[in-house]
Amino acid sequence: MSKLQGKVAVVTGGTTGIGFATAKRFVDEGATVFITGRRQKELDEAVEAIGGDVVGVRGDVSKLPDLDRLYETVKVRGKIDVLVANAGTGEFAPLASLTEEHFDKLFDLNVKGTLFTVQKALPLMNDGGSIILIGSVASVKGTASFGTYGATKAAVRSLVRTWTVELKDRRIRSNVLSPGPIRTPLVDLQQPEAIARIVATIPMGRIGEPDEVAKAAVFLASDDSSFVTGIELFVDGGRGQV
Known part of the structure; x- marks a missing residue:
């Protein structure tokens, strides 16, 4: 039996990369999946490519009315x-020259967007959900x-500790x-020499x-992880572990 048969899932930022792959895996495992994206063309293309029981809802998770519209659809x-809560962005900016615009962009999407994605979902979430x-x-x-960027993701880690208790x-x-x-797509934009430097930091070498x-998302979404909460599961080839 499929691990997510009959489940309803929401995956924000589901048009490319990790979000797209996660939505596709969830559909393959039997779930009905709602994905979000900011651009209608890419959203429509992702829905077609995923196939099965998937619904696209255009929106920006950093804009609260867009989240309200998402959950009305769900x-x-x-x-x-x-x-x-996958929607997010990353940019490189050295401390000496980073701007308020850079800071606000990353924290609005990666932290504010994540927090309110979860808060506004709670009335619709089944007890025992993931x-x-x-x-x-x-x-x-x-x-x-x-x-x-690293600071935004550290904030995300902190939120999960609190929500595990709440x-x-x-x-x-x-x-x-x-x-x-x-x-x-973000990694693909980097120069080959930059990729080589990154690979050199990964014990698995790729x-x-x-x-x-x-x-790994299927594991955390399914009953296979029924006694797992509050953790940070790294899928990093060992980079953060050594």
Whole structure:
């Protein structure tokens, strides 16, 4: 039997990379999946590529009215069993020259957007459900010019600790899934020499694939992880562990 048969899942930022791979895995495992994206064209393309029982809802998670519209759409299909707060962004900016605009952009999307994605989902979530926040190995590894991004992901880790306690009476599990360097559009934009430097820091000696993170998300979403809450699960080829 499929691990998510009959479940309803929401995956924000589901048009590319880890979000897309996770949504596809969830559909393959029997779930009805709602994905979000900010651009309608990419959203429509992702829905077509995923196939099966998937619904696209255009929106920006840093804008609260967009989140309200998302959950109004989800409500028509029922309660939420699994929520993956994946939407986020990353930019390099050295401390000496980073701007307020850079700071606000990353914290609005990665922290504010994540927090209110979860808060506004709670009335629709089934007791015993699973919340998965996408973190990053950047929260525990210092990388030059990547400090603001790392700080946003450290904040995400902190939120899960709090929510594990706050939501225990509803048996809602909250966990962080933290990828290392993964072959996503952001990584693909880097120069070959930059990729080589990244690979040199990974004990497994390669960049990860989005589907490797998606498989871990299926574990955290399913009953296979029924006694797992409050953790940070790294899918990073060992980068953050040594």
